[in-house]
Amino acid sequence: MLTTIAAAQLPVLGALLAAGALAKVRTAMNESEPGALSRLGPAALVVDRWRVPALLGCAAGEMVLLVGLMATGHSLFRWGAATFFAVSTYVLWELRRRRPDVGCGCFGEVSAIPVGLRSLGRTMVLTAMAVGTVWTPPVPGWAVVAGLTWSQLLAVAGGLLVLAALSPEIEEAAARLRHRAPCEQRPLDPATALSRLRSSAAWRSHERLLSSTEPVDSWRELCWRFFVYPGHSHAGDPADVVFAIYLSGRHPAVRVAMVDAAGRPIEIGSLQESIPVSA
Amino acid sequence: MPHRSVDRRRVLAAAALGRTLDEPGAVPGDGELLQSVTGEILDVSPHLIVIDTPDGREERLVIAPWATAWRGEAVAPADLPPGAQVIIRALRSGRVVDRIWADITRITGVIQSVGSGSGDHTMELYCGPHRGRRTVVIPYRASGRLRVRHPQFEPGYLFDAIGVRENGVAQARLPATSQPPYRWTAVPEPPPGYSGAQSRISGTATWSDAFDHDEQGAAYPMLERSDTDCQEAGVSCAGLPYLALGSVLNVRNVCAGRTSVLPIVACGCMAGRFCDRCLECGTSPRGRIVELSATAFVELGGDLTKGCFNARVGLG
Numbered sequence: 001m002l003t004t005i006a007a008a009q010l011p012v013l014g015a016l017l018a019a020g021a022l023a024k025v026r027t028a029m030n031e032s033e034p035g036a037l038s039r040l041g042p043a044a045l046v047v048d049r050w051r052v053p054a055l056l057g058c059a060a061g062e063m064v065l066l067v068g069l070m071a072t073g074h075s076l077f078r079w080g081a082a083t084f085f086a087v088s089t090y091v092l093w094e095l096r097r098r099r100p101d102v103g104c105g106c107f108g109e110v111s112a113i114p115v116g117l118r119s120l121g122r123t124m125v126l127t128a129m130a131v132g133t134v135w136t137p138p139v140p141g142w143a144v145v146a147g148l149t150w151s152q153l154l155a156v157a158g159g160l161l162v163l164a165a166l167s168p169e170i171e172e173a174a175a176r177l178r179h180r181a182p183c184e185q186r187p188l189d190p191a192t193a194l195s196r197l198r199s200s201a202a203w204r205s206h207e208r209l210l211s212s213t214e215p216v217d218s219w220r221e222l223c224w225r226f227f228v229y230p231g232h233s234h235a236g237d238p239a240d241v242v243f244a245i246y247l248s249g250r251h252p253a254v255r256v257a258m259v260d261a262a263g264r265p266i267e268i269g270s271l272q273e274s275i276p277v278s279a
Numbered sequence: 280m281p282h283r284s285v286d287r288r289r290v291l292a293a294a295a296l297g298r299t300l301d302e303p304g305a306v307p308g309d310g311e312l313l314q315s316v317t318g319e320i321l322d323v324s325p326h327l328i329v330i331d332t333p334d335g336r337e338e339r340l341v342i343a344p345w346a347t348a349w350r351g352e353a354v355a356p357a358d359l360p361p362g363a364q365v366i367i368r369a370l371r372s373g374r375v376v377d378r379i380w381a382d383i384t385r386i387t388g389v390i391q392s393v394g395s396g397s398g399d400h401t402m403e404l405y406c407g408p409h410r411g412r413r414t415v416v417i418p419y420r421a422s423g424r425l426r427v428r429h430p431q432f433e434p435g436y437l438f439d440a441i442g443v444r445e446n447g448v449a450q451a452r453l454p455a456t457s458q459p460p461y462r463w464t465a466v467p468e469p470p471p472g473y474s475g476a477q478s479r480i481s482g483t484a485t486w487s488d489a490f491d492h493d494e495q496g497a498a499y500p501m502l503e504r505s506d507t508d509c510q511e512a513g514v515s516c517a518g519l520p521y522l523a524l525g526s527v528l529n530v531r532n533v534c535a536g537r538t539s540v541l542p543i544v545a546c547g548c549m550a551g552r553f554c555d556r557c558l559e560c561g562t563s564p565r566g567r568i569v570e571l572s573a574t575a576f577v578e579l580g581g582d583l584t585k586g587c588f589n590a591r592v593g594l595g
Contacts, residue, residue, distance in 0.1 A: 184520035185469075187513060190505055219288055219523035220503045222594065226292055240287075244295040257294035263287070265294040 006132035008148070008155035010069060010141045013081060013129055016163065017066040020106055024059035027108030028052045040105030040112060041095040055105065070145075073138035082130035089123040096120070110169045110176075122166035129159065183223040183248040190218055193225040193245045200254040206241055209233070209258070216240075223247045233258055233266045288525030289542070301527055303495060305578055306538040313537070314373035315574040316340065317366050317492055320381070325357040328376060330365060333492040340369060342376045349584055350381040351443040351452050364444070368577045380583045382443045383573075384488050386415045386451060387549055389463045393432050404438060407549040408509055410489050415442065415449045428454035435462040437552060441586055455485070455586035456555045463552050469518035469566070482517045482568035483557040484530060484590035485550060486583060490572035496544030497528055498570040500551025509546045516554035517566025526594065530569060533589040534560035535580025541571070557587035568592050 027040070042058065043051035065084060068077030092104055096115040103112040104119045111119075148156070164170060180186075194215075197203050207213070210231040217228040224244045231241040239258045246252035258266040293300050305312050316338060318330035330338050348356040350363065356379055359365070363381040370377050388404030391412065400417040417425060417440075425440060426432070437459050440451035461467070490496060501519035502512040513521075522528075524543055531538040550570040557563040569592055573583060581588045 181518075182520075185501075185518060187503065187521070190503075217288070219506050219525065220521050221292060221523050221526050222520050224292075224296065226288070226295065228291055240291060242291040242295045244292070255295050257291070259291055259294045263290040 003136055004149075004151055005155040005158075006129075007136040007139075007144060008152040009129040009159050010133055010136075010144045011148075011156055012159040012163065013126065013133070014066055014070050014141050014145075015160075016126065017062045017069070017081075021059040021062035021066065023108035023110065024055050024062070024105070027105070028055040028059070040109065041099070041102050041115065042091055043105060044099050044102040045091075045095065069133075070141035073140050073143075075134060075138060078130065078134045082127060082134065085123055085127040085130050089120065089127055092120050092123055107169050110172055113168055113172060116168065118166045118168055122163060125162060125166060188220070188225070188247045190220070190225060193247060194227065196252055197227060197243050197245050197254060200245075202243060202254040202256045206231075206243075206256055210241055220247075231258070233260070237266075239266055285523075285525035285544070286542070288523065289527055292526075301529075301540050303527060303540050303542050306529075306540060310536070311370060313377075313578050313580060314369045315366060315493075315577040316369050316373055317364070317574060320359055320361050320363050320365055322361060323357055323359050325355075328356065328359075328365075328367075328379070330367070340367065340374060340376045343370070346376045346378060348379040348381060349383065351450070366573050366577060366583065378582075382445065383441065383583055384444050384449050385439070385441050385455060385486065385583075385586070386413060386449050387439045387455070387485075387487060388413060388437070389549075389552075390432065390434050390436050390438050392434060400432070402432070402438070406489070407546070408511060409546060410549070413449065415440070415451050417451045421450075421452050425451060425454050428456070429458040431458060431460075435464070437463050439553065439586070441584055453584060453586075456553065459552075459554055461554075466514050466552050467516045467554050469516050479591050479593040480517065480519060480568055481533070481564045481589070481591045482566045483553075483555060483563050483587050484532070484569045484571055484576070484579075484581070484592070485553075485557075485567055485587045486571050486573050486576035486581065487550075488573055490545065490574075493574055494544065494572045495539075495541060495575050495578075496572050497530065497541045497575065498545035498547035498550060499526075499528070499543045500547040500567070502543075502546050507546045509548055511548040512546050512551075514548065515551040515566055515568075517564070517568050519551075519566075519568060520594075522594065528569060529593045530571070530575075530579065531591045532579040532581060533563075533591055535588065537578075537580045539575060539579050541575055544572075545570075557589050559585060559588045561589065563587075563589040 043055050046054050065077060065081050092115050100114055104115045105111050210229045212230055215227040215229055219226050223246060225247055227243045229241045231239055233239045239260050242257050244255040260266055318332040321331050322329040326342055328340050328342055332338055342356050346356055348354050348359055359381050365379050365381045367376050368378040369375060388406035391403040391405050394401035398419050402415050402417060404413050406413050439455040441453045441455050442449055442451040499522055500515045501521050503521055504510055504512050506523055522543060526543045528541050530541055547570045550567040553567045554565050556565050
């Protein structure tokens with residue numbers, strides 16, 4: 001029974017190692033927020049220029065263990081995984097003592113909240129799981145995944161549940177999804193707004209009034225993007241046709257106006273104005 | 280994409296969204312309107328100052344008995360030298376001098392290099408893609424005062440000081456803020472927006488001398504990079520909404536109780552890197568939300584030597 005549970009933890013370890021390695025590589029490569037690595041362990045423990053290599057080295061170690069565990073049944077990789085998680089436990093303990101303000105960085109920048117007992121408990125559980133696999137039959141991880149029985153599936157689910165309960169990152173990810181920055185504060189691609197404009201009824205009804213289909217000016221204000229096209233009014237006078245596209249929602253509102261050279265709005269008349277908002 | 284006049288954007292946006300057009304300028308109703316007058320001193324006496332304005336007019340202003348002047352330090356108005364460039368805060372429709380700042384300059388940027396040696400230091404600063412590089416001299420007698428609030432005289436750290444222009448050289452005299460403890464590329468994240476964007480945002484308003492003479496406008500940090508050709512825009516720790524060149528801001532000086540409607544005329548990419556607070560009247564929320572031209576700052580009741588005021592900014 002114990003052997004079954006221990007053997008079933010091999011896929012769990014594989015999943016955690018894969019997620020950790022990918023998240024670390026993504027965080028190390030992502031330069032959108034310079035200085036973020038100074039708040040993540042173990043990068044926080046080394047000098048500035050070694051932070052990216054330290055994170056990438058950690059990810060490389062995880063990848064090697066992942067491939068070794070899944071492709072072979074050699075005990076070297078199982079002992080390696082046990083040692084890796086034991087050392088991680090020590091590093092997290094040291095991080096908590098020396099830099100209580102930084103996160104563990106286990107899953108990249110999602111793990112930015114300070115190291116707590118749950119993160120420490122998780123690495124201890126992972127160490128115990130890895131030690132447990134040493135005494136199981138030397139079969140590769142993929143073979144375990146391919147031949148999972150119902151009892152082993154239950155053991156996998158149990159292992160994942162324990163790790164999920166010890167992962168503060170899940171709450172952090174949920175909070176980020178729930179409290180997403182409002183549309184006004186999110187950078188949004190002008191090309192998306194332009195394609196939404198081109199597929200709108202306002203565009204189709206005003207296209208014949210435009211002298212050119214290339215905008216002469218475009219800017220963004222709050223959750224609206226504006227495109228200005230040279231055109232002419234129904235009477236034939238030159239005018240600027242300005243479209244305003246709401247940047248949120250699947251079928252955003254599109255508003256249109258015509259303004260003459262003196263800055264006076266020109267009555268559009270009974271033309272269809274916009275698609276209703278469904279945001 | 281070519282830009283048309285940014286003034287026209289306001290008209291076009293108002294037409295598309297059915298907004299009313301607010302004309303830029305001071306909003307009356309907050310006490311006597313302040314006026315700013317800029318120019319070069321032609322003559323000065325204890326009671327009268329004559330200046331040559333940038334458009335070539337000669338202005339004669341009465342100096343109020345309580346008026347004070349600053350040129351590197353507090354001086355009597357009559358001691359200002361002819362030829363000095365001044366910004367005057369004036370009362371009574373711009374006829375009575377209340378306060379004079381002479382040859383004042385503000386040096387805001389990222390430290391690139393610092394000259395070694397004892398005595399005066401020469402510092403090279405990067406002031407943003409639109410403002411280029413500037414050289415500032417830190418006289419030995421001012422260095423102690425500056426180092427107290429700018430402990431890191433190292434490349435990569437931000438610098439913000441107020442000084443005087445002497446013989447074409449900017450000389451720092453006062454720290455305009457406490458130096459942020461992070462490098463300029465490591466600006467803290469804004470707090471998460473829990474309940475959508477706010478219609479009014481509180482923070483710090485500062486000034487800059489990078490605007491044209493007499494220009495009434497503001498530089499704003501949160502502009503789309505693709506719209507401004509500025510790869511350093513869109514950074515702020517104050518959780519600001521995206522706006523554009525030509526958008527009109529309603530800027531209120533909370534300390535003086537004065538409000539102005541000002542257009543965004545420049546990219547405030549360097550202002551957005553400062554995550555500091557203003558202590559002019561109470562403690563402001565962190566983050567520079569707007570950088571004003573010197574004349575707009577003065578007309579809102581700000582003191583150029585203090586460098587900031589607590590501001591509340593909204594759109595239109």
